[in-house]
Amino acid sequence: MHQIIPTEDGSVTLYVPGLNEHYHSIHGAIQESRHIFICAGMEYFLETHPDRITAQKTLHILEAGFGTGLNAYLTLLRATELQIPVYYHTIEKYPLCPEEIKALNYPEYFEPENKQLFRQLHQCPWECKQALTPYFSIHKHQDDFRNIGFSHQFDLVYFDAFNPDVQPHLWTTDIFLRIHQALRPDSLLVTYCVKGIVKQALRTAGFTLKRLPGPPGKREMLRATKN
Numbered sequence: 001m002h003q004i005i006p007t008e009d010g011s012v013t014l015y016v017p018g019l020n021e022h023y024h025s026i027h028g029a030i031q032e033s034r035h036i037f038i039c040a041g042m043e044y045f046l047e048t049h050p051d052r053i054t055a056q057k058t059l060h061i062l063e064a065g066f067g068t069g070l071n072a073y074l075t076l077l078r079a080t081e082l083q084i085p086v087y088y089h090t091i092e093k094y095p096l097c098p099e100e101i102k103a104l105n106y107p108e109y110f111e112p113e114n115k116q117l118f119r120q121l122h123q124c125p126w127e128c129k130q131a132l133t134p135y136f137s138i139h140k141h142q143d144d145f146r147n148i149g150f151s152h153q154f155d156l157v158y159f160d161a162f163n164p165d166v167q168p169h170l171w172t173t174d175i176f177l178r179i180h181q182a183l184r185p186d187s188l189l190v191t192y193c194v195k196g197i198v199k200q201a202l203r204t205a206g207f208t209l210k211r212l213p214g215p216p217g218k219r220e221m222l223r224a225t226k227n
Contacts, residue, residue, distance in 0.1 A: 027217030035215035041190035066092035150182035159191035176205035
């Protein structure tokens with residue numbers, strides 16, 4: 001099992017000893033996820049692409065790395081607050097075990113009526129669409145992200161794989177070309193990683209990059225737009 005590690009905002013993360021890597025920032029798991037994926041990703045897209053959401057009625061999100069389910073949980077809660085339907089695809093090769101899921105304390109930071117939704121995210125089956133609320137449906141894929149074959153399907157990608165020093169095969173031009181193909185025109189990718197090799201791979205794959213202020217403990221993050 002992974003080790004449960006408290007972070008500075010009180011929420012926990014998981015530590016993988018074999019990789020010397022955490023699932024989330026030790027400076028605050030919830031605040032990192034909210035900053036990068038909700039504020040700079042989901043909310044920014046809704047603000048800048050209102051006509052698309054009006055036309056297609058649903059925001060389509062693809063996540064690389066379901067992990068603890070935190071990004072999906074925050075997206076579910078925000079979609080409900082905004083009353084914006086979201087169809088969320090997430091890809092995870094190594095799902096957590098039940099004991100690890102039980103140790104995650106994220107629902108404690110939100111309204112009590114939302115606690116069950118976090119459990120449902122983890123309990124719903126893989127490889128099929130599941131509607132958890134009127135505003136949030138999820139399709140969990142247990143697979144390697146290198147196998148994705150989507151085409152012009154998504155508005156937004158949360159790229160939350162372990163860092164390139166740990167999983168270099170997931171930060172390549174080939175991967176980002178696959179993501180480019182999966183996105184609709186003028187769609188976005190957000191990630192915490194600003195390493196030079198990542199920026200070069202994204203540019204080669206056809207993205208325009210913008211560096212943004214990062215969450216606590218991290219100077220910058222990236223938002224990439226499909227050209």
